[in-house]
Amino acid sequence: MRLIGLRRLHLNVASDMSNSSVLYANFNQQTGDLERSEIFRIADRLAEQLRLTAAERDQRGGSPQHERKLVRESGLLRYWIPKGLGGLGGNWPDLYQIIRTFARVDSSVAQVFAFQFLMLASIRLYGSQFQSETLLRETAERNWWWGNALNPLDKRTVATRQGNHYLFHGQKSFCSGALHSDRLIVSGLDSETGKLLIAAVDTARDGIHLFDDWDNFGQRQSDSGSADFNNVRVEACELLMDPGPLSSPFSALRSLVAQLIFTNIYLGLAEGAIAEAVNYTRESGRVWSGSLASKVEEDPYMLLHYGQLHAGLQATRVLTDHAALLLDAAWAKGLALTEEERGEVALAVFTAKVHATQSGLDTTSKIFELTGPRATTARLRLDRYWRNLRVYSLHDPVDYKYQELGNWVLNKRYPTPGFYS
CATH class of the missing domain: 1.20.140.10 (Butyryl-CoA Dehydrogenase, subunit A, domain 3)
Structure with missing residues (x-):
């Protein structure tokens, strides 16, 4: 399965990263072979970079685009993905330690980073084995950022069947990490059955509009703005419904x-x-x-x-x-x-x-x-x-x-x- 609308990712290492760029380049070349201590060292180095501007960016608000670029270049977006699919094969306890490391200095970026893995976990838990392996492998290969537009409490998005596909139409709030992402986990209520449908789609899909309208007094750079779906076409093969949410204790x-x-x-x-x-x-x-x-x-x-x-x-x-x-x-x-x-x-x-x-x-x-x-x-x-x-x-x-x-x-x-x- 090749989901439609995939975009190639072109990475350019920032010229101002000096020694960090060398460290991250080595990381990308040695995917799957790095020692646990080296991964934590990369996370610590990245956290130190985030710390330097955290207070200033908190005052400014908006989107941490540069910081998300640093995270992408660090290679840590693929940390939890199994080694056989191109990732580092990390475990949950160590991933939570990395999230906590970021949160000590910049909880907004920590939230966006953490939601990357909540979305990947959603694919693994809700989708078929084929979907899971395909999307995780492509995430590792293309270094994708995943964003959240699921939010089951917000029931304003309706999914209407049109033959072999659905049209998602409506709004979503609290879409953490959606802005500037490559892929999204989205949800909508089936117009016929009322069942919650969850899908993995390209963020650049026609009809998806993401807004930089998050301006709360905390988590000011968590990219948690709203989204609008204007008859977004979602193929049946993009639905994560086999086995689907809450289908088992797992x-x-x-x-x-x-x-x-x-x-x-x-x-x-x-x-x-x-x-x-x-x-x-x-x-x-x-x-x-x-x-x-x-x-x-x-x-x-x-x-x-x-x-x-x-x-x-x-x-x-x-x-x-x-x-x-x-x-x-x-x-x-x-x-x-x-x-x-x-x-x-x-x-x-x-x-x-x-x-x-x-x-x-x-x-x-x-x-x-x-x-x-x-x-x-x-x-x-x-x-x-x-x-x-x-x-x-x-x-x-x-x-x-x-x-x-x-x-x-x-x-x-x-x-x-x-x-x-």
């Missing part, structure tokens, strides 16, 4: 992949916030007039509160990494995965997520009590950690995760598989 892992993406980004934000606070305290902190300490690093209340924040983050790390290991093991089971095994992963993921949300919001707010009024200068934009976490966490209310955990505690009922649970 296919229902998609929501857990997504929930753990959120969790790692929240955790990365909190880790980034406390790292910046520590640096500021050491370099610019002042002892309060009533303190008996001679240096700010020895103030007992400073030590107390940094210790509290550390304890909260350390607990979140343990829960989050444990959930990633369980997810990876469940993924390896494929269609042999049972409902109970899927349920255990869900409980672990949701426990980590509620902890990451609450401890993250506490950390990103409390750092100002430790850094003081001078740290509120707009130039530093330290508030971006709280703003980013606050905006991102509102898209999936944490109260419902507590409710699902409570239902297990009282009634021994696992979370019901869905697009968000």
Whole structure:
């Protein structure tokens, strides 16, 4: 199967990347042969580049086109794709570590990067083996960026059958990563049956219009604008409906992949916030007039509160990494995965997520009590950690995760598989 409308990708390494361009070139030449440590070194190098302009770009908003170009050139877009299909054969725990690495310095780019793999996971879980192998192989070969236009809560897009194809017509919101992507995962409601149809299409397909209209106070460069579909032709072979969404405990892992993406980004934000606070305290902190300490690093209340924040983050790390290991093991089971095994992963993921949300919001707010009024200068934009976490966490209310955990505690009922649970 060759899906229609494929575009060839022509990469030009930026002249200003100096040593990084050499590193990334070596990466692309050695696909599948790099050691795990080398991959993490590339991710760390890329994160450092993102950090240099993160505050400025947060103020500017818009689309991080240059940064997405750096990610593409790094070769990491193919990280999770199996080696036999041209990728690096990465696993979920390590991928989440890379996402968290980016989130510490730039949670917007981390979100766009993470959604690349949520889309690839969707292909694997919802499509046939032939579709999955074909699209993953082409993604590795062409270094494609994938964007999201699925959003099952937004039911404004309708799919109407026309012989052997469908016409998708309507709008979508919160299309993270769609802008400047090469391929899209899209959804629409079948006009006859009301069933949700999901497809993989070329972003440049006639009738697809993507808008740079995301202007929220957080995640300001996550390319999460809206989309309009004007009678977009979708071939039957492009539908990811064999076996389709929620067709088995294995296919229902998609929501857990997504929930753990959120969790790692929240955790990365909190880790980034406390790292910046520590640096500021050491370099610019002042002892309060009533303190008996001679240096700010020895103030007992400073030590107390940094210790509290550390304890909260350390607990979140343990829960989050444990959930990633369980997810990876469940993924390896494929269609042999049972409902109970899927349920255990869900409980672990949701426990980590509620902890990451609450401890993250506490950390990103409390750092100002430790850094003081001078740290509120707009130039530093330290508030971006709280703003980013606050905006991102509102898209999936944490109260419902507590409710699902409570239902297990009282009634021994696992979370019901869905697009968000």
